[in-house]
Structures are given as C-alpha cells and as structure tokens.
Amino acid sequence: MERTSMISSESTPPEPVSRQMNRRRFFTVSSAAAATAFLAACGSNTGRNESSAAATTAGAASSDATTAGSSAATSSAASSAASSAAESTAASSAGPKVTLAQWYHQYGEKGTQQAVEKYAAAYPNATVKVQWIPGDYDSKVASSLLTSGGPDVFEAGNGPSIDAIQGGQVVALDGILGDAASDFPESLINRMSYDGKLYAVPQVIDMQLMVYRKSMLADAGVTPPTTFDELVAAAAKLTTADVKGLFVGNDGGVGVLPGPVLWSVGADYLTPDNKVGFADPIVATAMGKLHDLFTSGNLLLGAPTDWSDPSAISQGLCAMQWTGLWTFPQLQTDLGDDFGVIPWPKYAADGKGGPSVPIGAYGSAVSAKSANPDAAKSFVQWLWVDNTEAQLDFAQSYGFHVPARASVAAKADKLKSGAAADAVKILQDNGHAQTPLLWTPASSTAMSDAVSRIIKDGADPAKEMAAVVAKTESELKRVLK
Amino acid sequence: MVSGAATAAPAVPIRPRPTLGRRLAGPQNRNLWFWLFVGPFVLGMLIFVFIPIVWSVYLSFFDARNTVTPTDFVGLANYRQMLTDPAFLSSLGTFIVFAIFIVPTTYAISLALALAVNRVRWFKSFLRSVYFLPTACSYVVASLIWKLSIFNGVRFGLANTVLRLFGMDPVAWLSVTHPPWYWLVIVTLRLWLQVGFYMILFLAALQRIPLILYEAAAVDGAKAGWQTFRFITFPQLRAASVAIVVLLLINAFQAFDEFYNLLGGPAGYPPYARPPLVYLYYIALGRGQDFGLGSAGAVILAVLIAIITVVLGRILGLGRRDADA
Numbered sequence: 001m002e003r004t005s006m007i008s009s010e011s012t013p014p015e016p017v018s019r020q021m022n023r024r025r026f027f028t029v030s031s032a033a034a035a036t037a038f039l040a041a042c043g044s045n046t047g048r049n050e051s052s053a054a055a056t057t058a059g060a061a062s063s064d065a066t067t068a069g070s071s072a073a074t075s076s077a078a079s080s081a082a083s084s085a086a087e088s089t090a091a092s093s094a095g096p097k098v099t100l101a102q103w104y105h106q107y108g109e110k111g112t113q114q115a116v117e118k119y120a121a122a123y124p125n126a127t128v129k130v131q132w133i134p135g136d137y138d139s140k141v142a143s144s145l146l147t148s149g150g151p152d153v154f155e156a157g158n159g160p161s162i163d164a165i166q167g168g169q170v171v172a173l174d175g176i177l178g179d180a181a182s183d184f185p186e187s188l189i190n191r192m193s194y195d196g197k198l199y200a201v202p203q204v205i206d207m208q209l210m211v212y213r214k215s216m217l218a219d220a221g222v223t224p225p226t227t228f229d230e231l232v233a234a235a236a237k238l239t240t241a242d243v244k245g246l247f248v249g250n251d252g253g254v255g256v257l258p259g260p261v262l263w264s265v266g267a268d269y270l271t272p273d274n275k276v277g278f279a280d281p282i283v284a285t286a287m288g289k290l291h292d293l294f295t296s297g298n299l300l301l302g303a304p305t306d307w308s309d310p311s312a313i314s315q316g317l318c319a320m321q322w323t324g325l326w327t328f329p330q331l332q333t334d335l336g337d338d339f340g341v342i343p344w345p346k347y348a349a350d351g352k353g354g355p356s357v358p359i360g361a362y363g364s365a366v367s368a369k370s371a372n373p374d375a376a377k378s379f380v381q382w383l384w385v386d387n388t389e390a391q392l393d394f395a396q397s398y399g400f401h402v403p404a405r406a407s408v409a410a411k412a413d414k415l416k417s418g419a420a421a422d423a424v425k426i427l428q429d430n431g432h433a434q435t436p437l438l439w440t441p442a443s444s445t446a447m448s449d450a451v452s453r454i455i456k457d458g459a460d461p462a463k464e465m466a467a468v469v470a471k472t473e474s475e476l477k478r479v480l481k
Numbered sequence: 482m483v484s485g486a487a488t489a490a491p492a493v494p495i496r497p498r499p500t501l502g503r504r505l506a507g508p509q510n511r512n513l514w515f516w517l518f519v520g521p522f523v524l525g526m527l528i529f530v531f532i533p534i535v536w537s538v539y540l541s542f543f544d545a546r547n548t549v550t551p552t553d554f555v556g557l558a559n560y561r562q563m564l565t566d567p568a569f570l571s572s573l574g575t576f577i578v579f580a581i582f583i584v585p586t587t588y589a590i591s592l593a594l595a596l597a598v599n600r601v602r603w604f605k606s607f608l609r610s611v612y613f614l615p616t617a618c619s620y621v622v623a624s625l626i627w628k629l630s631i632f633n634g635v636r637f638g639l640a641n642t643v644l645r646l647f648g649m650d651p652v653a654w655l656s657v658t659h660p661p662w663y664w665l666v667i668v669t670l671r672l673w674l675q676v677g678f679y680m681i682l683f684l685a686a687l688q689r690i691p692l693i694l695y696e697a698a699a700v701d702g703a704k705a706g707w708q709t710f711r712f713i714t715f716p717q718l719r720a721a722s723v724a725i726v727v728l729l730l731i732n733a734f735q736a737f738d739e740f741y742n743l744l745g746g747p748a749g750y751p752p753y754a755r756p757p758l759v760y761l762y763y764i765a766l767g768r769g770q771d772f773g774l775g776s777a778g779a780v781i782l783a784v785l786i787a788i789i790t791v792v793l794g795r796i797l798g799l800g801r802r803d804a805d806a
Contacts, residue, residue: 251656
C-alpha cells in the first residue's frame with residue numbers, strides 16, 4: 001500500500017505519470033501482441049493459406065518448419081516449406097491461383113514424400129501443399145473433416161467411410177474418370193461408390209500376402225503350404241531357437257487375419273446383397289484354430305517392427321511373414337532372390353474356400369468443407385486419372401504398388417519379374433476386396449475384439465462370432481436407411 | 482488495507498467524480514491489470530476447457546456421428562447405450578485393476594525413497610534429482626522405449642536377454658494375455674515415470690515435520706526406526722498422504738498415453754487393458770467418429786471421478802490441516 005501511494009496520480013506531477021503510463025502502455029501493447037501471436041501460433045497448421053494476415057502466415061510457416069524438422073525430413077525441406085508459404089501469400093494477393101491442401105498418410109518407403117511433393121509442385125492450376133501425416137492417419141483425417149481446417153484433397157484407405165459419405169463430408173466426383181473409366185478395375189470403382197456416385201479415385205492397388213525365405217524352407221524340407229494345417233505344420237518345422245516359423249503381426253494376427261480366414265472357408269464379411277457373410281459355423285471353427293497357432297510357440301510375437309515392415313523377415317527373426325507388396329524393393333535389397341510369395345492358404349483341401357489375399361486401394365477424395373471443391377476435383381483428375389507418368393513412378397519407384405489403371409499397370413516393368421510378378425499373379429487369381437463399404441468401424445471393432453479374445457484368450461469362438469454377427473446386423477440396419 | 486484505501490478517497494472533497502472508464506479501471510488501474518494478467522488464462526480456459534465441456538454435454542444428447550453440430554436429438558439413448566455396453570463397463574473394471582496396482586505401489590515406493598533420500602548425508606540433492614529426472618520424460622517416449630527395447634518379444638530385448646541368462650524362454654510381453662504380462666510393462670513404466678515426482682512431495686512434507694517432535698520422542702525413550710516412523714513421521718504426513726492418494730487415483734483414472742502407445746496399433750486396440758479414456762477415444766475420435774456416444778461416456782466418467790474424489794476427500798479428510806487430523 002505504501003508503494004501505491006508513491007505513484008498515485010494525486011501526489012506525483014503530471015509528466016512522470018505520462019512517462020510511467022508510456023512505459024506501461026508499451027508493456028500493455030507488447031503483451032497484447034504477444035498474446036495475439038500466441039493465439040495465432042495455436043491455430044493448427046493445415047497447409048492451407050487461410051488468411052493473408054502477416055502474423056497468421058508467419059505462425060503457419062514457422063509451425064510448418066517445426067513439423068518438417070521433427071519428422072525425418074531435411075532442413076532444406078523445412079526452409080522450402082517456409083518459403084513456399086511466403087510465395088503462396090504473394091501469389092494469392094497477385095493472381096487467382098488457389099491453394100489446396102493435400103494429405104497423405106506416412107508411407108514407410110524412402111522418397112515417397114518427395115515424390116508426391118514433386119507431383120504436386122508440377123500442377124499448373126493451383127498451389128498444392130502436401131501434408132505428410134504420421135501416426136493414426138484415419139483418425140486425424142476423420143477429425144479434420146469436421147472443420148474447414150482440414151485437407152481439400154486427401155487419400156482414404158478404400159475410399160471414404162460410409163459414415164463420411166452419408167454425413168456429406170466428401171464430395172461426389174461424378175464424371176471425373178472421363179474416357180478412362182473403363183481403364184479402372186470395376187471392383188475398385190464399385191468399392192469407392194455409393195448410390196451410383198463415385199467418392200474417390202483409386203490411386204494404386206495394395207495387396208497383402210505371405211512371403212517366405214526359400215532357403216529356410218529348403219533347409220527344413222518344407223514346401224510352401226497350401227492348406228491351413230500345412231501352414232501350422234510348416235511353422236512348427238521352421239521354428240528353431242532363434243527363428244520363429246511365422247509372423248502375422250505382433251497381435252498374433254488379430255489385425256490382418258480375419259479377412260483371409262473368412263475367405264479360406266468360403267465366407268466373407270458381407271454377402272453381395274449386404275447381409276452378414278460369416279454366420280456359417282465353419283468360420284468359428286477356423287478362427288478357433290488360430291488360438292492353437294498362437295499358443296504353439298511357433299509364432300513371432302513382440303517384434304520391434306510390425307507385419308507391414310519387412311524387417312522381421314529380412315533380419316532373420318522369422319521364416320515366413322505376412323506382409324505387403326510394398327515391402328518388395330526392401331526385401332530385394334536385403335534378401336536378393338531368397339524369398340517367395342504365397343497367398344493365405346485355404347482352410348482345408350476339400351472345403352469350399354480358397355487361397356486368398358486382401359487387396360485394397362487408397363483413393364483420392366475431396367472434402368466437402370473445401371473452399372475450392374472444383375479446383376480440388378480438377379487436381380485429383382489431373383494427378384490420379386490423367387497423369388499416368390506420375391502414377392507409374394509412384395507405383396514402382398518407392399514401395400511397390402499396382403497402378404490402378406490397367407493400361408498403366410501394363411507398363412509397370414518392375415512388377416513383371418521375380419517375386420513381384422508372382423505376387424501380381426496371386427492378386428489376379430486370389431484377390432479379395434479388403435473390406436466392403438458397409439463394413440463400419442463399429443462392426444470392425446466388434447470383429448477384432450472377438451478375434452482377439454479367440455486368438456489370445458482361447459474364448460469360445462462360436463459365442464464370440466455370434467456377438468459379431470449381432471453387432472454387424474445392427475450396424476447394417478443403421479447404414480441401410 | 483484495501484478497504485482503508487477506498488474509504489480514504491472520498492475524504493478529498495474537491496476531487497471531481499472520476500469517469501466511468503476510470504472507475505472500471507479501479508484505483509491505479511488495478512482492475513485493468515487484474516484482467517490483463519488473468520484474462521488470457523480465463524480466455525484460454527473458456528475456449529479450451531469450459532466450452533468443450535458444455536459442448537460435450539450438449540453432444541451427448543444427440544446422434545452425432547461424423548459431426549459436432551448435430552440435429553438429431555436422441556434424449557438419453559446414448560447414456561443408456563453406454564451404461565449397458567459391456568466393453569465400457571469392462572473398461573471401468575480395467576481402471577479399477579490398474580488403480581489397485583498403481584496407487585499403493587507408487588505410494589509405498591515413493592514414500593520409501595523419500596525416507597531414504599531424506600536420511601542420507603551426502604549427495605542428497607544429487608539423489609533427489611536422479612530420482613526426479615524420469616518425471617521430465619514424456620509418456621510417449623517412455624512407452625516406445627519400454628515397448629521396443631526393454632519389453633519387446635524377441636530374444637534380444639532387454640528383459641528377454643535377462644531371462645535367457647537364467648535359461649528361460651523369451652516372453653512376448655505385450656502380446657500374450659495368459660499370464661497378463663502386459664500389466665508388468667504398464668505398471669513398471671508408470672512407476673518409473675511418476676515415483677520421483679511423488680517422492681519430492683513426500684520429501685517436502687518430511688522436511689516440514691518439526692524436529693522438536695523427534696527430540697521429545699527420543700527423550701521419552703522412543704527408538705529410532707520403526708517406532709519413530711509409526712508414531713511420528715507417518716501421522717505427520719497425513720495431509721500429504723491424502724493429497725497424494727487422491728492425485729494418484731485421478732491420474733490412474735486419466736491413464737491414456739502409455740496404454741495407447743504400448744498396446745494400440747494400426748489395427749486398433751485390443752479388448753483387454755483398455756481403460757475408459759482409451760475406449761472413448763476410439764469411439765469418438767478414432768475411426769468410430771461417434772461424438773454423441775463418446776460425449777455421453779465422457780460425462781459419465783466425469784461424474785464418476787467427481788463422486789470418487791468427493792467421497793474419498795470426505796473419508797480421508799482432504800485439505801484438512803495436520804493439526805485437525
């Protein structure tokens with residue numbers, strides 16, 4: 001209180017007061033500016049140019065740099081991101097060129113990010129900023145589609161979900177394929193369409209499959225298995241003190257095996273007329289067998305990398321691994337010719353099922369919250385329909401994928417020899433759509449919970465599968481409105 | 482003192498009545514300064530805490546799939562579904578199991594450490610820092626270390642290397658459920674991260690116990706060691722203990738990071754060791770995108786945690802001074 005009376009306006013002459021106030025005012029203004037900058041920095045960087053205000057752009061640019069720096073990207077990428085932010089500000093004030101944000105999930109193969117950035121930079125009609133999203137990509141996209149801060153163009157595994165389509169979060173891409181429509185596989189186009197409208201353009205086809213070390217199988221006197229029992233026997237024979245016979249993911253196959261197991265007994269997630277496709281009791285029997293495999297001690301579990309990465313098999317931790325075509329360039333580097341490919345075997349030699357591999361495709365979709373949906377559509381058309389050169393480069397120069405367009409796939413020379421050629425043959429003969437459109441996240445969670453309990457806890461398969469059937473039926477009722 | 486200053490002001494009769502702006506600003510602009518310093522935080526709380534809470538309660542009454550501005554009012558349907566959802570109820574069970582593990586162990590270990598560090602003569606601050614250091618580590622980073630290098634399932638993982646020395650087979654710590662080794666991973670990780678922090682709290686409380694009590698006890702013939710601890714140290718730590726137990730319980734309730742990073746994967750989260758927040762994350766923010774259902778779950782959790790805290794506070798006497806206890 002004593003201090004207060006000293007600087008109170010009654011006892012002090014006017015001039016020092018104003019000086020005091022000036023100092024204070026300076027403090028006020030600067031702290032307000034700091035607060036504004038703080039708030040601006042809080043805004044998430046979406047890669048889109050949302051405002052021409054200098055503070056916001058600076059905030060976005062600097063957080064661009066942070067993102068790039070924290071990922072494995074080089075510092076030159078960071079500085080180019082910052083400078084491209086500055087350039088696009090200039091462009092938007094000078095001309096009509098719009099800015100689009102394009103999102104990809106993080107591809108594991110080296111050079112993929114630089115490749116898609118290169119394609120985007122070559123697009124003449126808009127400034128396209130690529131966002132490379134590590135981590136749980138699906139969730140991040142789903143959340144970002146709720147706001148206008150999300151992407152304009154994004155890739156979605158097997159196209160947008162049924163809830164995103166019914167909720168009007170994505171734009172229909174009618175007529176975008178043009179003359180090329182017949183060049184895309186009909187099954188993929190159907191998978192990404194709803195009510196006769198296309199919601200995503202397939203980028204490249206991905207397949208999962210089993211790879212095995214030829215030398216290890218030969219040493220153990222094992223031939224590539226063609227039935228589930230043979231697979232179990234092979235895994236047992238191939239297991240040694242240091243090498244496990246089979247790797248199907250650190251969760252023991254919960255994530256990747258439901259589909260192949262369904263197809264191995266002639267069932268499916270849904271029937272073609274959208275009814276539950278796995279009510280047959282043989283499904284429960286086949287699922288139950290996975291528990292025996294899990295407890296056999298012949299499965300690799302708890303590897304440092306998961307099934308989608310080739311490290312486990314190339315480091316000699318296992319003799320057979322469930323993985324994807326995308327790992328082939330790395331496998332060729334690490335193992336040379338010492339690997340072969342097979343589909344997931346059929347359940348029994350005399351059953352109605354068959355060998356299978358899941359095939360899926362990332363599809364390029366346009367957000368309904370985009371400020372420039374038409375520009376976004378044009379970009380998708382330019383890149384994933386017309387730009388066959390980029391499609392070919394993307395499919396075979398980094399991880400291996402099969403180009404979605406048949407005419408481009410025919411030109412993919414790297415897929416024409418060795419294990420990759422065998423894989424493509426398996427894809428054509430035994431490929432199944434990974435999951436149907438009406439297989440909702442809730443159904444999927446119910447399935448993986450049940451399969452996890454069957455595989456790991458040895459829960460009663462019949463009871464568990466019955467619960468999944470019930471959940472799937474209620475979900476189907478919900479989405480078939 | 483403030484009121485004294487205020488009543489002193491009218492004693493100057495010639496002063497003109499100050500303008501409204503000046504009166505709002507308060508004497509020496511005190512109100513202005515108050516809002517300048519408090520304002521940003523209040524604003525932040527409003528935007529990032531209060532509005533989301535209110536919005537969440539609002540959403541919980543709607544069918545809000547893939548939208549946060551829903552139109553389809555469903556009343557209490559989301560609450561009904563959540564309270565009858567076996568997965569949600571089992572996630573509450575998971576929390577209870579976790580709390581039973583983590584609360585007493587953290588309490589006992591951090592108290593023991595505090596007592597030990599408090600007694601040493603040399604290197605006291607060094608030891609204090611060493612034990613406190615893990616608190617500065619992020620849960621995500623620690624989870625990755627635990628998952629990828631210490632408790633991975635292959636033969637060259639740290640834990641498995643140790644087992645191998647004793648001639649035992651490697652264990653897939655995070656993959657198997659019989660026996661549930663994943664609890665070992667989860668509990669050790671959290672202990673490593675949080676024990677140091679609670680040790681500091683106990684140390685602070687220990688240093689507040691008046692030495693005179695120990696001297697008086699010694700004069701009365703109390704033996705150093707267990708007797709002194711049982712009758713002087715432990716009762717004197719009562720207020721700190723209560724606060725620590727409540728904090729530990731709330732932290733256990735909010736467990737998310739280590740579970741999500743240790744057990745979650747691209748294929749989702751396994752149905753075991755799934756605490757409530759992880760389950761709700763997958764419903765609302767994960768692939769489920771069902772904000773109505775997720776919000777209903779969040780409201781149920783908030784009510785539960787409030788009830789537990791209040792009841793616990795009542796029983797243990799949270800916030801009561803040591804003297805009153």
